[in-house]
Amino acid sequence: xxxxxxxxxxxxxxxxxxxxxxxxxxxxxxxxxxxxxxxxxxxxxxxxxxxxxxxxxxxxxxxxxxxxxxxxxxxxxxxxxxxxxxxxxxxxxxxxxxxxxxxxxxxxxxxxxxxx
Numbered sequence: 001x002x003x004x005x006x007x008x009x010x011x012x013x014x015x016x017x018x019x020x021x022x023x024x025x026x027x028x029x030x031x032x033x034x035x036x037x038x039x040x041x042x043x044x045x046x047x048x049x050x051x052x053x054x055x056x057x058x059x060x061x062x063x064x065x066x067x068x069x070x071x072x073x074x075x076x077x078x079x080x081x082x083x084x085x086x087x088x089x090x091x092x093x094x095x096x097x098x099x100x101x102x103x104x105x106x107x108x109x110x111x112x113x114x115x116x
Contacts (some may be wrong), residue, residue, distance in 0.1 A: 001052065001059050003073075004016075006060075008020075029068055033054045033057045067080050067083050087104070
């Protein structure tokens with residue numbers, strides 16, 4: 001998903017309807033997902049919440065600027081791999097449950113990364 005978001009940011013893929021905003025923070029460019037029409041049916045709202053249009057920006061906003069601002073696909077993969085290697089694998093042992101799940105968004109919340 002992060003690779004597809006990078007392609008959209010670099011305009012190497014068709015427009016997917018996600019807005020990218022440049023920010024001065026160390027997190028680099030931010031992605032914003034489409035706003036939800038609060039009058040929409042619940043089933044439609046649930047489809048949007050589980051879609052690429054929401055999860056793509058959510059994951060994009062968790063990675064640091066070094067990953068987002070990679071100039072080529074090769075450097076993106078290297079930077080992304082290096083970033084992901086630094087994220088702990090929870091739970092570390094088989095059949096051991098913990099308080100949090102193993103998602104990038106949960107990890108980012110625990111580290112204090114904010115996204116819009």
